Amino acid sequence: xxxxxxxxxxxxxxxxxxxxxxxxxxxxxxxxxxxxxxxxxxxxxxxxxxxxxxxxxxxxxxxxxxxxxxxxxxxxxxxxxxxxxxxxxxxxxxxxxxxxxxxxxxxxxxxxxxxxxxxxxxxxxxxxxxxxxxxxxxxxxxxxxxxxxxxxxxxxxxxxxxxxxxxxxxxxxxxxxxxxxxxxxxxxxxxxxxxxxxxxxxxxxxxxxxxxxxxxxxxxxxxxxxxxxxxxxxxxxxxxxxxxxxxxxxxxxxxxxxxxxxxxxxxxxxxxxxxxxxxxxxxxxxxxxxxxxxxxxxxxxxxxxxxxxxxxxxxxxxxxxxxxxxxxxxx
Amino acid sequence: xxxxxxxxxxxxxxxxxxxxxxxxxxxxxxxxxxxxxxxxxxxxxxxxxxxxxxxxxxxxxxxxxxxxxxxxxxxxxxxxxxxxxxxxxxxxxxxxxxxxxxxxxxxxxxxxxxxxxxxxxxxxxxxxxxxxxxxxxxxxxxxxxxxxxxxxxxxxxxxxxxxxxxxxxxxxxxxxxxxxxxxxxxxxxxxxxxxxxxxxxxxxxxxxxxxxxxxxxxxxxxxxxxxxxxxxxxxxxxxxxxxxxxxxxxxxxxxxxxxxxxxxxxxxxxxxxxxxxxxxxxx
Numbered sequence: 371x372x373x374x375x376x377x378x379x380x381x382x383x384x385x386x387x388x389x390x391x392x393x394x395x396x397x398x399x400x401x402x403x404x405x406x407x408x409x410x411x412x413x414x415x416x417x418x419x420x421x422x423x424x425x426x427x428x429x430x431x432x433x434x435x436x437x438x439x440x441x442x443x444x445x446x447x448x449x450x451x452x453x454x455x456x457x458x459x460x461x462x463x464x465x466x467x468x469x470x471x472x473x474x475x476x477x478x479x480x481x482x483x484x485x486x487x488x489x490x491x492x493x494x495x496x497x498x499x500x501x502x503x504x505x506x507x508x509x510x511x512x513x514x515x516x517x518x519x520x521x522x523x524x525x526x527x528x529x530x531x532x533x534x535x536x537x538x539x540x541x542x543x544x545x546x547x548x549x550x551x552x553x554x555x556x557x558x559x560x561x562x563x564x565x566x567x568x569x570x571x572x573x574x575x576x577x578x579x580x581x582x583x584x585x586x587x588x589x590x591x592x593x594x595x596x597x598x599x600x601x602x603x604x605x606x607x608x609x610x611x612x613x614x615x616x617x618x619x620x621x622x623x624x625x626x627x628x629x630x631x632x633x634x635x636x637x638x639x640x641x642x643x644x645x646x647x648x649x650x651x652x653x654x655x656x657x658x659x660x661x662x663x664x665x666x667x668x669x670x671x672x673x674x675x676x677x678x679x680x681x682x683x684x685x686x687x688x689x690x691x692x693x694x695x696x697x698x699x700x701x
Numbered sequence: 702x703x704x705x706x707x708x709x710x711x712x713x714x715x716x717x718x719x720x721x722x723x724x725x726x727x728x729x730x731x732x733x734x735x736x737x738x739x740x741x742x743x744x745x746x747x748x749x750x751x752x753x754x755x756x757x758x759x760x761x762x763x764x765x766x767x768x769x770x771x772x773x774x775x776x777x778x779x780x781x782x783x784x785x786x787x788x789x790x791x792x793x794x795x796x797x798x799x800x801x802x803x804x805x806x807x808x809x810x811x812x813x814x815x816x817x818x819x820x821x822x823x824x825x826x827x828x829x830x831x832x833x834x835x836x837x838x839x840x841x842x843x844x845x846x847x848x849x850x851x852x853x854x855x856x857x858x859x860x861x862x863x864x865x866x867x868x869x870x871x872x873x874x875x876x877x878x879x880x881x882x883x884x885x886x887x888x889x890x891x892x893x894x895x896x897x898x899x900x901x902x903x904x905x906x907x908x909x910x911x912x913x914x915x916x917x918x919x920x921x922x923x924x925x926x927x928x929x930x931x932x933x934x935x936x937x938x939x940x941x942x943x944x945x946x947x948x949x950x951x952x953x954x955x956x957x958x959x960x961x962x963x964x965x966x967x968x969x970x971x972x973x974x975x976x977x978x979x980x981x982x983x984x
Contacts, residue, residue: 426879429809450884457882464880469873474895483891484881535881 371441373575374400374423374543378435381415381422381599385430390647392418394600396435398577400543405569405576407590407607409583409622413644415599416579420547423577424462425452439542458488461536463565465548467528471520477531478504478516481538488539503534508564526557530564537568544569545577550585562589583622587611595619598645598655605681615683617660617691617699624700638700654686661699662687713975720971726964734780743771745778746929754947763953766936767943772950776957778931782843783961786916787909789847794854794908799901801855802862803893806870807885817863820856828853828911829918836924843932846925850915854908861904865897899976903969910965917958933958 381393393415400406408416421427423437425444437444439459444452456462464470471480478500485496497516504512507530520528529549536544546565550558566589569576580586586593587607594604595616603616614620621640642659651657657667664686672686685691691699714720743761749769757764763772801820805813823831835849836842869875870893878888919925920934928935933954940950 424880426876453882453884455882456880462877462880464873464877466873470877472874472878472892472896475891483883487882487887532877535877538881 372399373402373404373440374398375438376423376435377438379419379422379437380434381418381427381431383418383428383431385648387648391650392431392599392647393422394598396601398594400575400577402542402575403569403573404592405578405590407586407593408577408579408596409581409586409593410596411581411622411644413647414596416581416596417547418599419596420462420545420577420579423543423545424456424460425449426456454488457484457536457541458539459541460543460545461539461541463529463532463536463544463546463549466552467525467532468552470532471528473520476517476519477523477528478518481516481531481535484535484538499538500534503538504531506568507531507534507537508560509534525553526561529553529557529561533561533564533568537572540572541574543575543577545579547579548581549578551580551582558585565589583611583626595622598650599647600655600684602656602685603681603683605678609678609681613677613681613692614695615677615681615688615692616685617662617687618656620691620695620699621659624698638698640700654684662690662694710975714971717971717974719967720975723964723967723969723971726960727968730780730961730964731784733777734784737774737777737781741771741774741777743774745770745774745931764949766950767939767947772936772953775931775936776933776953779933779936779954779957780961782926782930782932783913783916783958786843786847786850787912787965790850790854790912790916791905791908793848793851794858795901795905797851798855798858798860799862799894801859802864803866803889805859805863806866806893807889813863816859820859823853823856824860828915832915832919833922833924836919841924841927843926843930846916846919849919850912853915854912857908858901858904861900862897865900866893869893869896899972902976903973906965906969906972910962910969913961913965914958917954 376396376398379393379396380391382389382391396419398406408419410416418427422431422433425447427433433445435445439455444455447455471477478497481500481503482496485491485499486493491499501512501516504515509515509527509530515523523531544565549565550561553561562585565576568574576590578586578590590607592605593607593610594601595610595618596602597618603610603619610619614623618640624638625640627637640659645651645655645658651668652671653669654660654667654672657663660667667686672684674682674684675688676682677688747770752765752769753767755761755765755769761771761773763776766772766775801816805816826834831853832846832849835852836845839845839848875888875892878892883891916925916932917934917937920932921938923938925934926932936954937951940947940954943950
């Protein structure tokens, strides 16, 4: 039994214009200590997936399918039961360290709270543990910093506090939703390294959500590329980055700025925008933007095919896509 | 650390002119009420027809009224009454209103709908009219007028609380708190309430002024404080018939009411400057 098994997860958000299908038919399987990257551009359902896993969807969201954590279906749990799981067995780090901490409480108090809530520590025990945690996540001078308010810390330090908070109860799964997007590049590296080390030490499973392919390539073992709410390509990270198959993944890759490109070189882009989740096209959702699209793509949804062991792609024209990779699908 | 933040808080207080003026007036009124508990220059309850309508003198600084009572003493004792009404009525409004507002915001759905539509309904009646209605049901009297004004305050606070709490619920740190396993009740107490406290304090001072005004109006109409207890509103009422030959009889209580309301409103404005600098910059 896998640690986390997500089967056929559908998330839809009811809006005034009709239901928006934020996530469709998602399948994820995660073992203890494994790291999974979820990558895709804005609005492809990455964050909704994370929120659905935590049971924190907005009020207008509904879920279908199963999310089983060590065999227990989280979607069947009551809010009260979920409160015991959140922060305890599953924890989450958010994108914006600037706003993820409550401005009116000291950081120490905020780290202490889950310790007291889930592990039932006394105030002095929790305080000691908090200082230990702050030291572990690399906050200098923790016995003084513990009394600081969030506005007295830098962005990187705040994200370290968020990590300490998420780590406090040694969860089985850590979900990091764009943990470094709001930080500058040097701090990004430090934070990612910290997360990586802590995950290794604790044997936690990590779900790392990012739009940055570099971050995903360096920090995960498995990767799922999402587009329009569904996974279009998934498999071991090495295999995917060594053998880009789906036209969308290739597009994401081509769109990365490269060193030595010159000041006047234009960045490659994928034309068009993400599909409207309320009126999804009938066939492949990437049809409008795909350089290889044919009539078939617009009418029938592609099925999942396996390129190599574990490397799965959802596309009608995989061979053509792989063959065209040499000269580039996007000009 | 906490010392530096409290220092800057006091510095801000000193720099806000409306806070200083409003605060001084309010403090002065509080002092009057406090002193009148132990001592007043003349009799408040004793009637002495022989000394009625005495002019301003060293013994009676503001003269005496139609029953021979010292006006300054009546005004001072009236302060007690106004402050009691303000404190109790605002407390009723705060506890019930803030509770309902937080509940609406935490539960959403039909709970929110029910609470908010109910407060809309009570807003449809003007304040004084609903207070008169309530005193008509409960009967006139000091306590009933306090209850009436308190009930009027409930939807004011419910609405404000729910609106500001809803804004806090969408913040990322609330999401982070939920992700760390906190229930809605805990989040409400630990995260929502502290973040809307400054807004509530400011509103409370303004409602305090409104409560004093409402009590004066009810007493003026004979629905509030009953004789012989001193009240600014009743003093106005009694002075009304004497307007043409003893106009100052009406000016004193009127001035006291105006001063109290003015001071409290200034204090509210000042508190807003001090507690929520973002709001004051917008104005």
